[in-house]
Amino acid sequence: MTTIFQDKEQFIDEYRLVVKAFTGKSFEEAGATDRYQALARLIAGHARDIASESFTESSRKHKKRVYYFSIEFLIGRLLDNYLLNFGIRDLVAEALADMGADLDELCELEPDPALGNGGLGRLAACFLDSMAHEGIAGYGNGMRYRYGLFKQEIVNGRQHEVADEWLSGGYPWEVRRQDRAVRIGFGGHVVTREKNGRQVYSVEGASEVLAVPYDIPVVGFGGKTVNKLRVWSAEPAEEHFDLETFNHGDYARADADRANAEAISAILYPNDQGEHGRLLRLKQEYLFVAAGISSLLRTYREEYGSDWAHLSDRVAIHTNDTHPAMCGPELMRVLLDEEGLEWDEAWEIVTKTVSFTNHTILPEALERWPIDTFSRLLPRIYQIIEEINRRWAESFDTAAEGWQEHFRNTAILWDGEVRMANLSVICSHSINGVAKLHTEILESTVLRDFYALTPKKFNNKTNGISPRRFLAEANPGYASLISSAIGTGWLDDASELERLLPFKQDAAFLEKVGATKLENKARLARYVKRETGLVIDPASIFDVQVKRFHAYKRQLLNVFKVIDLYQRLTTDPNTTIEPTTFIFSGKAASSYTFAKEVIRLINSVADVVNKDPRVNELIKVCFIPNFRVSNAQLIYPAAEISEQISTAGKEASGTSNMKLMMNGALTLGTLDGANIEIVDLAGRENEGIFGLTKPEVQELKDKGNYLAWDLLNDDPERLGRVVGSLTDGTFSKLSGGFESIRNEVMINNDPDLVLLDFHSYVDAFEKLNHDWANRTLWNRRALHNTAMSGWFSSDRTIREYRDEIWGA
Ligand code: BZD
Structure with missing residues (x-):
């Protein structure tokens, strides 16, 4: 552990100076926001000092540099995390207390940058954390959006989207690097010249914008390595402010260039x-x-000159999903057009440098662009893609049987579209899925033709999560209980959590496990009360489903379960249940009508159930608005049941399943994504597994005889009543009925098999729910889950990437 302050006094002296320099006020005069800003600047300054040492050290040792390209990085708040990683959280908290301030209050003032949608963006952030922890020279490369993901407000049960102006108060962690800005061209046309008997290509008539980088330090646990996340903002390449137009009163047009350029990084x-x-x-x-690419090549040039043949020994470029798929063609463009390499030479360098992770198998989510749009916007890149595609076609042995089908499935250009997944695969030396089942599905279906050609390129890297952020920082009570038992080594090496296993026999310890959970539930209950006014009971079971809203994630199945329980509790005196709070949180894409209707249904059910005195001592429904990294850190530690109920074969991995497991929740889930590995590690008896498996879903699809009506007709008492309640007025008081949901299930024949899995799901839930009565057994299973969750540390995942893909 390197330490950036010798003692409290040194910290206080430095802090006072920064407050003064930054605000012009003394610490006592400064308000809370100024105090937060100054504290973040102080820590960021130290982080940058170490970052520059880390960089020099990597240069000296000729360390391979890993560039992680991701269009999203969902980094969350940094202050608390960096204090923890520097090992100075207690020192700073005590110093602030001495100064009459409160660290937690200052941490709360930090904006939560929502530069991502969900799992993919958060995974990228966990990977940065782990690369720094593992001492890898690993850098994030992404976008600096002026507006992050919308803020979600709930009005009459409905999701409303509000702009997220996270930058408006200033962002103390970033540094603008004007000196490293890059000009980027769009449009224009390709011109060909001959130079020394060689065709030389360039683009004329392109319009340019300026990409300006902002660097954010990434502090690894232990504080020894600090890396960087570089995010790009778009600005006009030239100032074209039209004074005459302005003087004529047309202010918007006067500054049109700026507006057009800035639009690129606006949302x-x-x-x-x-x-x-x-x-x-x-x-x-x-x-x-x-x-x-321009920025990493500049660094490379500074270190190794134009020794391009060795690029892949010094640099790894990882592409997070297909959004950075142009890394291959763009690197080709620079090597061919600017550095004068021959195609074959350049191609070998590119394919040895670039690697690719796929995150989805939903066919509708595979990225494709109309050739028209693409070639007009990026004519030279398109030309290079055409050539890659032509050579790909040529590589097929046309005498071999079935080559046409293989080509059709693997071509980059097809049906008037650029297929980004195929581009990514062809440009990469490694292709990985994000959980065992997901990689198998890639190999056997989505990318099977590629797999048949080059099986060795394929590999699995099951996702992971940062134990620092999602256990130590999110759940300090449990973390210190754990450390009191096994020491703090687990922060460095999460596999040490297994040393908790002997404590499963320690009744007093198990009681403390339950007590910390209760405290976390009380903390969440206070947050819910403050945010929504709803009172929830920390003594009830907290059953949690928090993630993006999607049909395949089946929040609908969960709310059907709640409706069914509600109906049985009000009509059947034999129904028993331990008091339970059903907690939902998550956003739906603004254009995704069905998902938004499910949110409205949950809130409408909540409105009825929570007001009904016949049941509201037993069950409560709670929708927590505006799910984001900061409130996620309050929710995971409070959960007892982790709902992971996607239709088998649809969820690539999931990562909230891992976060909840690490915090001692039991998984109520299908055998999908990384749930399978959770069960492998923690044992089926410690989770609640239900539902069709992937092969069973497949068989059903192949047979093609699933009929939602059959299930409904066979079960009028329960399923029939649940579906009926969507349109019979039971839940329509708040903002109307739910015909569209009913139609999706009945007329569209239940594409996500909600009705089919309903009974096994409710049964598995009730089994878990009743198990809770025996608190000692429950806490034992909870502790077992935590103990076995170390494998899901993103440190493990990153070491696998390092050893098996990047060779860093
Ligand atoms: O990626 C998710 C998958 O759905 C999860 O199963 C998986 O655990 C995580 C991490 O591997 N995918 C996303 O989160 N995808 C996106 O957020 C996304 C964003 C923009 C465009 C396309 C997809």
Whole structure:
């Protein structure tokens, strides 16, 4: 552990100086926001000092640099996390207390940058954390959106989207690097010249914007390595302020260039399963790719000159999903057009440098662009893609049987579209899925033709999460209980959590496990009361489903369970249940009508159930608005049941399943994504597993004879009544009925098999729910889950990437 302050006194002296320099006021005169800003600047300054040491050290040792390209990084708040990683959290908290301030209050003032939609963006952030912890010279490359993912407000049960102006108060962690800005061209046309008997390509008539980088330090646990996340902002390449137009009163047109350029980095697209066809999105993708490639090559040149043949020994470029798929073609463009390499030489360098992770198998989420749009916006990149595609076609042995089908499935250009997944695969030396089942599905279905050709390129890297952020920082009570038993080594090596296993026999320890959970539930209950006015009982079971809203994630199945319980509790005196609070949180893409209706249904059910004195001592429904990293850190530690109920085969991995497991929740889930590995590690007896498996879902699809009506007709008492309640007025008081949901289930024949899994789900829930009565047994299973969760540390995942993909 390096320490940046020798003692409290040194910290206080430095802090006072920064407050003064930054605000012009003394610490006593400064308000809370100024105090927060100054504290963050102080820590960021130290972080940057170490970052520059880390960089020099990597240069000296010729360490391979890993560039993680991701269009999203959902980093969350940094202050608390960096104090923890520097090992100075207690020192700073005590010093502030001495000064009459409160660290927790200051931490609360930090904006929570929502530069991502969900799992993919948060995974990228956990990977930065782990790369720094593992001492890898690993850098994030992404976008600096002026507006993050919308803020969600709930009005009459409905989701409303409000702009997230996270930058308006200033962001103390970032530094603008004007000196490293890069010009990026869009449009224009390709011209060919001959130079020394060689064709030389360039683009003329392009319009340019300036990509300006902002660097955010990434502090690794232990404080020894500090890396950087570089995010790009779009600005006009030249100031074209039209004074005459302005003087004529047309203010908007006077500054039109600025507005057009800035639009590129204005918003994060809020659709977590792809957003196709939007020109601005394509501009975003090219901007952060081209700027990132230019920036990493500049660093390389400074260290190794033009020794391009060894690029892949010194640099790894990892592409997080297909949004950075242009890394391959852009690197080709620079090597061919600017550095004068031959195609074959350049291609070998590119394919040895670039690697790719896929995050989805939903066919509608696979990114594709109309050739028209693409070639007009990026003519030279398109030309290079055409050539890659032509050579790919040529590589097939046309005498071999079935080559046409293999080619059709693997071609980059097909049906008037650029297929980004195929581009990513062809440009990469490694292709990985994010959980065992997901990788198997990639190999056997989505990417099977590629797998048949080059099986060795495929590998699995099951996702992971940061134990620092999601256990130590989110759950300090449990973390210190754990450390009191096994020491603090688990923060460095989460596999040490297994040393908790002997404590499963220690009744007093198990009681403390329950007591910390209760405290966390009380903390969440206070938050819920403050945010929504709803009172929830910390003594009830907290059953939690928090994630993006999506049909395949089946929040609908969960609320059907709640409706069914409600109906049985009010009509059948034999129904028994331990008091339970059903907690939901998550956003739906603004254009995703069905998902938004499910949110409205949950809130409408909550409105009825929570007001009904016949049941509201037993069950409560709670929707927590505006799910984001900061409130997630309050929710995971309070959960007892972790709802992971996607239709088998649909969830690539999931990561909230891991966060909840680490915090001692039991998984109520299907055998999907990383749930399978959770069960493998912790044992089926410690979770609540239900539902169709992937092969069973497949068989059903193959047979094609699933009929939602059959299930409904067979079960009028329960399923029939649940579905009926969608349209019979039971839940329509708040803002109307739910015909569209009913139609999705009955007329659209229940595409996500909600009705089919309903009974096994409710049964599995009730079994878990009744198990809770024996608190000692429950706490034992909870502790077992935590003890076995160390494998899900993103440190483990990153070491696998390092050893098996990046060779860093
Ligand atoms: O990625 C998610 C998957 O759905 C999860 O199963 C998986 O655990 C995580 C991490 O691997 N995918 C996303 O979160 N995807 C997006 O957020 C996204 C964003 C923009 C465009 C397309 C997808």
